[in-house]
Amino acid sequence: MIPADWKDGEVAVVGLGKSGVAASRLLAREGVRVYASDTEAQSDGSLQQLKTLGVTVETGRHDLKRIAKARAVVASPGVPPDAPPLAAAQKAGIPVVAELDLGLRFLRFDGTQVIAVTGTNGKTTTTALIGHLLRAAGYDAELAGNIGRPVCDVAMGRAPMWVALEVSSFQLHDAPTFDPDIGVLTNLAPDHLDRYKSVEEYYADKALFFRHAHAESIWILNGEDPEVVKLAEGAPGRRRTFAVNRRAEGWYDRAGDRLMLGEAAVIPRGDLKLLGDHNVANALAAALAAAAAGVPRPAIAKGLSTFTALKHRLEPVKEVNGVLWINDSKATNIASTLVGVVAMDRPFVLLLGGRHKGEPYTRLGEALKAGGKCRAVVAYGEAGDIVMKDLKSFVTLERGASFDDVMARARRLAQPGEVVLLSPACSSYDMFKNYEERGATFRRIVESW
Numbered sequence: 001m002i003p004a005d006w007k008d009g010e011v012a013v014v015g016l017g018k019s020g021v022a023a024s025r026l027l028a029r030e031g032v033r034v035y036a037s038d039t040e041a042q043s044d045g046s047l048q049q050l051k052t053l054g055v056t057v058e059t060g061r062h063d064l065k066r067i068a069k070a071r072a073v074v075a076s077p078g079v080p081p082d083a084p085p086l087a088a089a090q091k092a093g094i095p096v097v098a099e100l101d102l103g104l105r106f107l108r109f110d111g112t113q114v115i116a117v118t119g120t121n122g123k124t125t126t127t128a129l130i131g132h133l134l135r136a137a138g139y140d141a142e143l144a145g146n147i148g149r150p151v152c153d154v155a156m157g158r159a160p161m162w163v164a165l166e167v168s169s170f171q172l173h174d175a176p177t178f179d180p181d182i183g184v185l186t187n188l189a190p191d192h193l194d195r196y197k198s199v200e201e202y203y204a205d206k207a208l209f210f211r212h213a214h215a216e217s218i219w220i221l222n223g224e225d226p227e228v229v230k231l232a233e234g235a236p237g238r239r240r241t242f243a244v245n246r247r248a249e250g251w252y253d254r255a256g257d258r259l260m261l262g263e264a265a266v267i268p269r270g271d272l273k274l275l276g277d278h279n280v281a282n283a284l285a286a287a288l289a290a291a292a293a294g295v296p297r298p299a300i301a302k303g304l305s306t307f308t309a310l311k312h313r314l315e316p317v318k319e320v321n322g323v324l325w326i327n328d329s330k331a332t333n334i335a336s337t338l339v340g341v342v343a344m345d346r347p348f349v350l351l352l353g354g355r356h357k358g359e360p361y362t363r364l365g366e367a368l369k370a371g372g373k374c375r376a377v378v379a380y381g382e383a384g385d386i387v388m389k390d391l392k393s394f395v396t397l398e399r400g401a402s403f404d405d406v407m408a409r410a411r412r413l414a415q416p417g418e419v420v421l422l423s424p425a426c427s428s429y430d431m432f433k434n435y436e437e438r439g440a441t442f443r444r445i446v447e448s449w
């Protein structure tokens, strides 16, 4: 599983978050000498533990000269392929391997079956749904990748029968042995253009999802996304498509208001406790993946109806005086906020703002006006003035100051029977540590009422 020559020298691990630490531990266990580095210091005790395993740990910088002499470089999931340490490795002709690829080599050897989920949006939700469906059916399944444990961490323990794995395009870039039994591609939209030079380059990484496709592979594809269909074109294996606006192997019977697998009804729409058509798509993708793994339809139905929204993703928090407060703090770009807004079936007050990401809000303004359900927008944070300017011809606006002030304004604006939706379309870094802290603050305030 580990090339013999890795043991002749040193392997560099780039990034010391959870995944980098897990990769270092796995390599150390295999008797490989490891140099692990990160530009930032990590505060927990895991680095001390690595040192006791003989790993050379460096924080504050990456020693590029040392990395350029390594036998291989293992990349943590968040590190872009053109980051200096990876670029240095590439320039020196040293193989770069994603942490995911390393972990999967061990798991595959132990017979674990892999369901991998990628796409622009919905990866975490779909992966969590798949894990939930498998476990609800009594399968021995683990969640891994961004959403769960690092793959190398799973590989350190007893190998599960199944692993549901969330995969980003960065990880695909350096996953030479990646070969899932079942692969789910949720959708494709231009994203991460801050980190990729072009849309083509981003899609080129996503295409690596199919790099080892073979006749036994099963691909679960969004049948309504032409880019998905195009990307999968020509890849060997069996295909199952899902769709919310037409028939497919997994589809939404809108007239009958139920989720379908082929001709069979799985559950009424109302039994799925997730908001929005996009979540129906995620549920259908997960249902097809579970079915491909052998889960019977009644167990899929039970699993779908017992799944609840993940934190910060259209998560209903509390109803206060007839107003439902929904936390969609994970929506850090316009596309995600659009998805959240479209999912609203009641009139709503939208909390919009944070650190501006560059895209104008006019497209959102047009959608809010056309939808007719947005009663008002409270604009706040660094982006507040731009939001006010871009939206003024579309919706009623208020300018909020502190987050407490934003919440108080929303409370005054919303009427019984309505929703207050935190779906900011911006990053949180102007006022919070991250989107989780923003969502938690929203919850704390609502729960204090």
Ligand code: ADP
Binding pocket: 119, 120, 121, 122, 123, 124, 125, 126, 186, 187, 278, 279, 281, 282, 312, 313, 314, 328, 330, 331, 335, 336, 337, 339, 340
């Ligand atoms: P990811 O892990 O790909 O970021 P998540 O499941 O965490 O995806 O969802 C993030 C955001 O993406 C959600 O808040 C929602 O706005 C949007 N989203 C989720 N699923 C879909 C989908 N199937 N299609 C489009 N947008 C989606």
